[in-house]
Amino acid sequence: MGIKTEPVRKDKRTCLYERHVALGATMVSFGGFDMPLLYQYAGIAPEHMAVREHAGLFDVSHMGEVTVKGPDAERYVQHIFTNDIAHAPIGKIYYGMMCYENGGTVDDLLVYKMAENDFFLVINAANIDKDWAWMQQNAKGFDIDLQNRSDYYGQIALQGPEAEHIMETVLNLPCSELAFYTVKTIGDVIVSRTGYTGEDGFEVYASHEYIQQCWDKLIDAGVQACGLGCRDTLRFEVGLPLYGDELSEDITPIMAGLGMFVKLDKEEFIGKDALARQKAEGPARKLVGIELLDRAIPRxxxxxxxxxxxxxxxxxTGYHGISVDKSVCMALVDAQYAALGTDVQIQIRKKVFPGKVVKKQFYSKNYKK
Known part of the structure; x- marks a missing residue:
């Protein structure tokens, strides 16, 4: 498997843990949580293709959630976030990064505008403690109510071309009016048209009890449960980054080719000066796609x-792409070798295989805009 896991130890368990075990999932340690890697003994391909062709169900309750409210909420989020949320309409969602002063990435995240001066931030599971400490550290001087709600919320992601129909008929959650990257609340339930697979889909945040009920209804309706394995292959094929692989303290958003989410025309945000300098001078390393001229798998x-x-x-990150039937990878290389069409080689154990620099998006996204 390409996704980095560790032997299962005494990690946290999501509210759906017992359900994964009951379904015969292979459990692994990931981001401090005991999570399902896959459910199919035949491998991850059936789960991957269920999402591409029909719908798949993911437990993403390990993700972190932070709320920011109060008179200075917008000003605070603007201060820590690379994207620009000024004058954002209520219900809009933004993707971007939190960065250190030197431009390195603290984390990539989603910012939901729930109401005026009321924001819902979704952060990566492995970074919850680090992000929370960093957010608190940078909250001084802002009149805000900052809350870590990660232990309260459970979260599922329903992804694939049939997701909208299943959301409305099985879960009775009306969602057809939601545009891509928008959110609404239904009582205490948060529903957004988001996901990390390259397909249309939704994410539902709610109490553990409600998320358990949703999971049971969807499984009973025949929706394919999907693990971390295909979550990684799906996001990789459409060129979406994973923190720790394509973004890190040492890999800035500019290096990763994510400059469109770094709004340098904003008045200020942490890391702005360093990122502006790097964009003007050009980064020393760049993230690229590489296609191997062989079936060997780069890792x-x-x-x-x-x-x-x-x-x-x-x-x-590297795989033999399930949807594209090619051995492909993303790689961080010296900038002089980043141009499309550049011939390169990848060392796989003791052998060397030829490859060519290509676009990072190996498979076309199918979002509903």
Whole structure:
């Protein structure tokens, strides 16, 4: 598997843990949580293709949720977030990063505007403690109520071309009016048209009890349960980054090709000066896509070489793409080798395989705009 996991230890368990075990899931340690890797003994391909062709159900209750409310809520979020939420309409969702002063990435996240000066932030599971400490540290001088609600919310993601129909008929959650990257509340339930698979889909945030009920209804209706394995292959194929692979303290949004989410025309945000400088000068390393001219599979950390055999970078994520039937990877390489069409090589154990720099999006997204 390409996704980095660890042997299961005494990690946190989501509110759906017992249901994963009952379904025979292979459980692994990921981001401090005991999570399902896959449910199918035949591998992750059936789960992956269920999302591409029909619908798949993910437990994403390990993600973190932080609320920001109060007179200075918008000003605070603007201060810590690279994207621009000024004058954002209620119900709009923004993707972006939190960065250190040197431009390195604290985390990538979603910011939901729930009401005026009322924001809902969704952060990565492995970064909850670090992000929370960083948010508190940078909250001084702002009149806000900052709350870590990660232990309260359970979360599921229903992804795929049939997701809207299933949401409305099985869960009785009206959602057809939601545009891509918008949110609404139904009582205490938060429903957004978001996901990380490249397909249309929804994410539902609510109490543990409600999320358990939703899961049971969807499984009883025959929806395919999906684990971390295909969550990684799905996001990878459409060029979406994973923190720890394509973004990190050492990999800035500019290096990762995510400059469109860094609004340098904003008055200020943490890391702005460093990112502006890097964008103007050009980063020393860039994230690229590489297609191998072979069926060998590149994995995280494998060296990328130039045609003279000299190291020029390393693979961040690699698979034999399930939807595209090609061996492809994303890699961070020296900027001079980042142009499309550049010939490179990837060292896989003791052998070297030829490849070519291509666009990072190996499979076309199918969002409902």
């Amino acid at each position: 995280h950390g494998y060296p990328v070489l130039n045609m003279e055999g000299e190291p020029i970078g390393e693979v961040t």
